[in-house]
Amino acid sequence: MAVWISNYMVRLALSPSLVQIKAEFGLSYAEAGLLASAFFYAYTVMQAPAGYLGDRFGRKLMICLSNAGWTLGSLLTALAGSFHQVFAFRFATGVAEGALFSNDRPVAAAFTPSRVKGKGIGVSFTGLGIGMFLGIALGGFIAEAAGWRMVFLAFSIPSALTFLLALKVLREPPQAEGGKPPRGKSVLFKHRSLWMLYFAGIPVIYSLWVLGTWAPVIFMELGVKSLFQGSLYASLLGLASIPGLWFSGVVSDKFRGRGLSWRAAITLFFTASILCMFAVAFALEAKVSGLILALLIFLAGFSFWGIWAPFYALTADITHPSMHGTAYGVLNSIHFIGSIAAPWLTGFLRDLTGSFTAACQVSALLMVAGLISLMMVKPAFSFTCEDKAY
Numbered sequence: 136m137a138v139w140i141s142n143y144m145v146r147l148a149l150s151p152s153l154v155q156i157k158a159e160f161g162l163s164y165a166e167a168g169l170l171a172s173a174f175f176y177a178y179t180v181m182q183a184p185a186g187y188l189g190d191r192f193g194r195k196l197m198i199c200l201s202n203a204g205w206t207l208g209s210l211l212t213a214l215a216g217s218f219h220q221v222f223a224f225r226f227a228t229g230v231a232e233g234a235l236f237s238n239d240r241p242v243a244a245a246f247t248p249s250r251v252k253g254k255g256i257g258v259s260f261t262g263l264g265i266g267m268f269l270g271i272a273l274g275g276f277i278a279e280a281a282g283w284r285m286v287f288l289a290f291s292i293p294s295a296l297t298f299l300l301a302l303k304v305l306r307e308p309p310q311a312e313g314g315k316p317p318r319g320k321s322v323l324f325k326h327r328s329l330w331m332l333y334f335a336g337i338p339v340i341y342s343l344w345v346l347g348t349w350a351p352v353i354f355m356e357l358g359v360k361s362l363f364q365g366s367l368y369a370s371l372l373g374l375a376s377i378p379g380l381w382f383s384g385v386v387s388d389k390f391r392g393r394g395l396s397w398r399a400a401i402t403l404f405f406t407a408s409i410l411c412m413f414a415v416a417f418a419l420e421a422k423v424s425g426l427i428l429a430l431l432i433f434l435a436g437f438s439f440w441g442i443w444a445p446f447y448a449l450t451a452d453i454t455h456p457s458m459h460g461t462a463y464g465v466l467n468s469i470h471f472i473g474s475i476a477a478p479w480l481t482g483f484l485r486d487l488t489g490s491f492t493a494a495c496q497v498s499a500l501l502m503v504a505g506l507i508s509l510m511m512v513k514p515a516f517s518f519t520c521e522d523k524a525y
Contacts (some may be wrong), residue, residue, distance in 0.1 A: 136262035138202055138301055141294040142232055143266025143373070144273075145209045145414060146174065147224065148290050151275035151351050151366040152283035159283075168482025171348045173222045174229035175474040181233025186464025189238035194460070195305045197238040202301055205293035213287035216340040218258070237464030242322070244451045244459060245308035253391065253400070257444030264376020264440055269371060275366020279482025301513055309416035323465050326524040328453060328512040333469040336446065339405075340502035341473030343439050345498050346372050346432060348478040352416065352493060353491050359425045368429040375436030379404075383441035385447065397449035399518045401481030404441035409502045411435035416495035449512075453524045 149156075151172055157167045187195040208228030215221040247255030274286045323329060346353075350369030351362065359365040387400035415431050447463070454462040481494040513522040 147270025164482035168478035171478035177229030182468030185234035186237030186460035201234035253387035254384030257380035267373025273369035313412025336470035338505035372436040379440035387445035407438035413498035
């Protein structure tokens, strides 16, 4: 959890800094969105290779190298003197952070008892939301007080500490039992159910990073005067992960105990996410107060984060233990296509329409398509337990 907190602090440091970076380099909304996407170009590509390397050389090694890399990336970003340098250093940070997920999730799955798999995976994932909360809220405070470069400099300190902590206390998970899967890892690219899961997660990540990237700017355009106050409101998106992941883990474990599939819980939170994004779009059109929008963003975050505890438990259940690292890597790599598109496309739609309303409506419609994809996992449109993918 601690490693994820520092990871997301560095990842989200750009969000409250974007207002000042946009002004300093004279960027349009689309160009600022392109800069925000730089991290995700590299992050997305790294997922599957990092999972494969973790399968071969060990999870602890990859996690520690990843942590050291994003610590250095944060320091270099603080020293950047041009748009192109910021872009390059954020890209490098994405390379480093891209090695964490596909090696951390197998560790969480290996050390979580089966009877509480949903809750265990959910609780271990709350570090992302806490890091998002601190990255946006604390980043907004530091940026307003000392400038955006100081945000990246300050966030490199907890990153260095979590590197030392991981080096000291992280345990390598036991080797997977049961030998190799009958059809090998090629099944990850051939099985229909896995592709349905790959497609289903893209709009969830897309929606998360529509708000994760642009929420501080949205609040300031809505009339919130202080960058810190706008960032504090926006950071509720991350704070919502604590109740969201815990609650979804408990719900999904209870559903499983009654013979229902992981998709029963995923569908519940997916539907809530769609409704929340439509509500955010309506609120922006109606120009509601910052407090009301903050509440809606908290509810959206609660729903987004709630999807992932049962989603990752489902992934672990239907893939062979010997390929969990690669499976999580492929899954997250495809999902984060949404994060590549979201910052730029949202900025483009803002330039085009003069408002963030259309971007939130597009996000909600994409999530409808994602829910349909989820329900096509075998057995399709059923809440009985899912078929194995090997």
